[in-house]
Amino acid sequence: MLDPALIVAVIVFIALAVYTLTGGADFGGGVWDAFASGPRKSAQRALISKAIGPIWEANHVWLILVVVLLFVCFPPAFAAISTALHIPLTLMLIGVVLRGSAFIFRAYDPDGTADGDHPWGVVFAVSSIITPIMLGVVLGAVVSGDLPINPDNGLVVTDFVSAWLAPFPILVGFTNLALSSLLAAVYLVHEARGNAELQADFRKRALIAGVATGAAALSTLIAASSGAPLLWDALVASSWAMPFQLLTGTVALSGLGALMMRKDDLARVLVMVLVVAVVTGLGLGMLPWIVPPDLTFTAAASPPSVLWPVLGVLGLGSFLLVPAFVWLYVLFKGSAQEGTSA
Amino acid sequence: MTDLLFARSQMAMSLAFHILFAVAGMAMPMLMVLAEARWLKTGEPGWKELAQRWAKGTAVLFAVGAVSGTVLSFELGLLWPQFMQWAGGLIGMPFSLEGFAFFLEAIFLGIYLYGWEKVSPKLHLAAGIGVLISGVSSAVFVVSANAWMNTPTGFELVDGVVTSIDPWAAMFNPAFPTQALHMVLAAFVTVGFAVSGVHAWFLLKAPDATAPALGFHRRALSIAMLVGGVAAFVQPLSGDLSAKHLAKAQPVKLAAMEAHWDTATWAPLRIGGWPDEEAEVTRYSIDIPGGLSFLSHMDPRAEVAGLREVPREDRPPVTIVHVAFQLMVAAGFGMMAVAALFGFRAWRTKALPLDRWLLRLVVASGPLGFIALEAGWVVTEVGRQPWVIHGIMRTADAVTPMPGLAVPFAAFTFLYIILGVSVVVLLRRIVFLTDPRTPAADGGSDHA
Numbered sequence A: 001m002l003d004p005a006l007i008v009a010v011i012v013f014i015a016l017a018v019y020t021l022t023g024g025a026d027f028g029g030g031v032w033d034a035f036a037s038g039p040r041k042s043a044q045r046a047l048i049s050k051a052i053g054p055i056w057e058a059n060h061v062w063l064i065l066v067v068v069l070l071f072v073c074f075p076p077a078f079a080a081i082s083t084a085l086h087i088p089l090t091l092m093l094i095g096v097v098l099r100g101s102a103f104i105f106r107a108y109d110p111d112g113t114a115d116g117d118h119p120w121g122v123v124f125a126v127s128s129i130i131t132p133i134m135l136g137v138v139l140g141a142v143v144s145g146d147l148p149i150n151p152d153n154g155l156v157v158t159d160f161v162s163a164w165l166a167p168f169p170i171l172v173g174f175t176n177l178a179l180s181s182l183l184a185a186v187y188l189v190h191e192a193r194g195n196a197e198l199q200a201d202f203r204k205r206a207l208i209a210g211v212a213t214g215a216a217a218l219s220t221l222i223a224a225s226s227g228a229p230l231l232w233d234a235l236v237a238s239s240w241a242m243p244f245q246l247l248t249g250t251v252a253l254s255g256l257g258a259l260m261m262r263k264d265d266l267a268r269v270l271v272m273v274l275v276v277a278v279v280t281g282l283g284l285g286m287l288p289w290i291v292p293p294d295l296t297f298t299a300a301a302s303p304p305s306v307l308w309p310v311l312g313v314l315g316l317g318s319f320l321l322v323p324a325f326v327w328l329y330v331l332f333k334g335s336a337q338e339g340t341s342a
Numbered sequence B: 001m002t003d004l005l006f007a008r009s010q011m012a013m014s015l016a017f018h019i020l021f022a023v024a025g026m027a028m029p030m031l032m033v034l035a036e037a038r039w040l041k042t043g044e045p046g047w048k049e050l051a052q053r054w055a056k057g058t059a060v061l062f063a064v065g066a067v068s069g070t071v072l073s074f075e076l077g078l079l080w081p082q083f084m085q086w087a088g089g090l091i092g093m094p095f096s097l098e099g100f101a102f103f104l105e106a107i108f109l110g111i112y113l114y115g116w117e118k119v120s121p122k123l124h125l126a127a128g129i130g131v132l133i134s135g136v137s138s139a140v141f142v143v144s145a146n147a148w149m150n151t152p153t154g155f156e157l158v159d160g161v162v163t164s165i166d167p168w169a170a171m172f173n174p175a176f177p178t179q180a181l182h183m184v185l186a187a188f189v190t191v192g193f194a195v196s197g198v199h200a201w202f203l204l205k206a207p208d209a210t211a212p213a214l215g216f217h218r219r220a221l222s223i224a225m226l227v228g229g230v231a232a233f234v235q236p237l238s239g240d241l242s243a244k245h246l247a248k249a250q251p252v253k254l255a256a257m258e259a260h261w262d263t264a265t266w267a268p269l270r271i272g273g274w275p276d277e278e279a280e281v282t283r284y285s286i287d288i289p290g291g292l293s294f295l296s297h298m299d300p301r302a303e304v305a306g307l308r309e310v311p312r313e314d315r316p317p318v319t320i321v322h323v324a325f326q327l328m329v330a331a332g333f334g335m336m337a338v339a340a341l342f343g344f345r346a347w348r349t350k351a352l353p354l355d356r357w358l359l360r361l362v363v364a365s366g367p368l369g370f371i372a373l374e375a376g377w378v379v380t381e382v383g384r385q386p387w388v389i390h391g392i393m394r395t396a397d398a399v400t401p402m403p404g405l406a407v408p409f410a411a412f413t414f415l416y417i418i419l420g421v422s423v424v425v426l427l428r429r430i431v432f433l434t435d436p437r438t439p440a441a442d443g444g445s446d447h448a
Helices: A004-034 A041-052 A056-073 A075-084 A086-107 A119-143 A167-191 A196-227 A229-237 A241-260 A264-286 A304-333 B003-042 B045-079 B081-087 B092-114 B121-150 B167-171 B176-205 B212-249 B251-258 B291-297 B318-349 B356-365 B368-382 B406-432
Strands: A289-291 B156-158 B161-163 B269-276 B281-288 B387-389
Touching: A004 A041, A004 A056, A004 A086, A004 A119, A004 A167, A004 A196, A004 A264, A004 A304, A041 A086, A041 A167, A041 A196, A056 A075, A056 A086, A056 A304, A056 B045, A056 B092, A075 A086, A075 A119, A075 A289, A075 B045, A075 B081, A086 A119, A086 B045, A086 B406, A119 A167, A119 A264, A167 A196, A167 A264, A196 A229, A196 A241, A196 A264, A229 A241, A229 A264, A241 A264, A304 B092, A304 B167, B003 B045, B003 B121, B003 B176, B003 B212, B003 B368, B003 B406, B045 B081, B045 B092, B045 B212, B045 B406, B081 B387, B092 B121, B092 B167, B121 B167, B121 B176, B121 B387, B176 B212, B176 B318, B176 B356, B176 B368, B176 B406, B212 B251, B212 B291, B212 B318, B251 B318, B251 B368, B269 B291, B269 B318, B318 B356, B318 B368
Parallel strands: none
Antiparallel strands: B156 B161, B269 B281
């Protein structure tokens, strides 16, 4: 008999991976808006704005899907996370609100467009940096295994600070920021096709972000040995640890190599594979916990009478959602769209 | 103030802010789709310009609605973790469905806003209808979860433990149909009147409302008033259904709305008045004998339960609920009256009425929808107190143990004030001000 809790948990991680690939990259776009520089400064900003304009709201819903699945299918996990990590979650939410509002305010300002001196442009850039850090901090704090549950009342034991204000979660935050920036840069190389100079700008940025991602990921791994022992054990001692490390390492290095050789399409695919690998590693590393060290996902799961109907809705909903999502991407990310009005 | 009060204030403020954008997300697509349909039918570019300008406004409102809605979905856990731990699975079905509806809304809106040149006109209109349908569905699903808090069903309680969860029974709880209908109509009334009010103001400001350059505002008024006016006429009927439902399911809430203290036959309908919660009487009201009995049970002699039926600690704050209810009803009937006058003049003149007195009334009734909307949510939310889940879990037992909740409350309040002001300033510039560089010169046949 299939365990519905396991299926939902897998879907949560798939949604998280898709969110990083889409919504995460939108935040990365904001990072490059912040660091726009050189003679093509405003062209860089205009490209970013045009690239994320039609899709960022749909991309953002993947995060909502993760939250909803969490509170519907694993209510005690949601309660524990949102109680103990109130502060980073609130900071992340303020970032979400400011990023979205500032982007739309700037995009629809008849005078402003993508001008960097636009006050909302500054807000957009800064909040695009803070939000992925905070999301990473939250993920890192959950993974770190510092959210024990009081067996008497089922509530999380927390001082609201120490679980997330620690080296490991903060390093996860910076890794997430670097990874989002890397994704955005390789996407933007693609978006800039037809403009070799602009492509070179973002290729250079992708390389910087790639090196930063590697450094951040390595520091995170080292910090995990004391900061997230469960993950550390899984990543160094489990049966899949070696192949996994080899795979992610190879993909990451090949991605950098492809960038340097200007194999842009290959680099983009490799970076996307890297993201999927990282999220998969995170998911496998956490099994069987959802909020370690006490809550397993089976213990936290809602009863099957809730899970099966939700899975049914997810399945049926996908019949509407997937074609619509694909249509959106084909329309705005399909080939030969240079020269059309944005 | 206690942390509980700050948590409640933050939730109330977040909901009050979000609801303004949520109703725009439901009703603005209706307005822009109607304008675009007129364009496809008549071929007059003025209708397309209107659809595009409204679409810009919708884009801004939807974005702020999306992010403030994200805040709410997290706040359920940030502020009320015990409630979510207890009820997360029970209210999961509508929230899961809402996730999909919101997803589709965001996708179709992206195609609608950025796809004017990319898809055929018919497909573009279809995307707009997609926004409308998914936007309304999304709101209906969220209301289902709120309705469940009013009439919790779909489970059994055995020694304080929830068993036998039936998510469909929880979703289709008794309060759902009336509450969802009332909410959707409220969205169309509110947005219809607010948009009418703004465009009527621009028509009033000009020396001659029939000037060709004002065709944009006349077209806008014709559609917005149609949507708002029709909804304003249907809304009292839906309110009546709600009252009859409350009489059965939440008699304490109904008694608080009417400030009705003693269980009695021939219960009066109170207009105005100020409840004295200490003395348990209501002063200075105009009473219609048997009115409440008739409205709740179709029989003026019927018995209606009063607030004294339950101990004080189980009663909501009566004054707030009663005054909010009076405000909502007054605003609702005010809009209905304006809609009736407008419809009468339109029927008599066989054209869009532009009498200055009537336009002034339309401007004045512009904010009434917002007042009714916010007051209505005060009625249903404060009226449910002291319960977060009616009869099952008290609000005080659901709150987070997190200290210092004044800080996030202050932060979000500050943030939302800035966003609110920015949205108003931006909408004025991109939607309502007709650009002097490209005058809308085709003012001829724009009468609805």
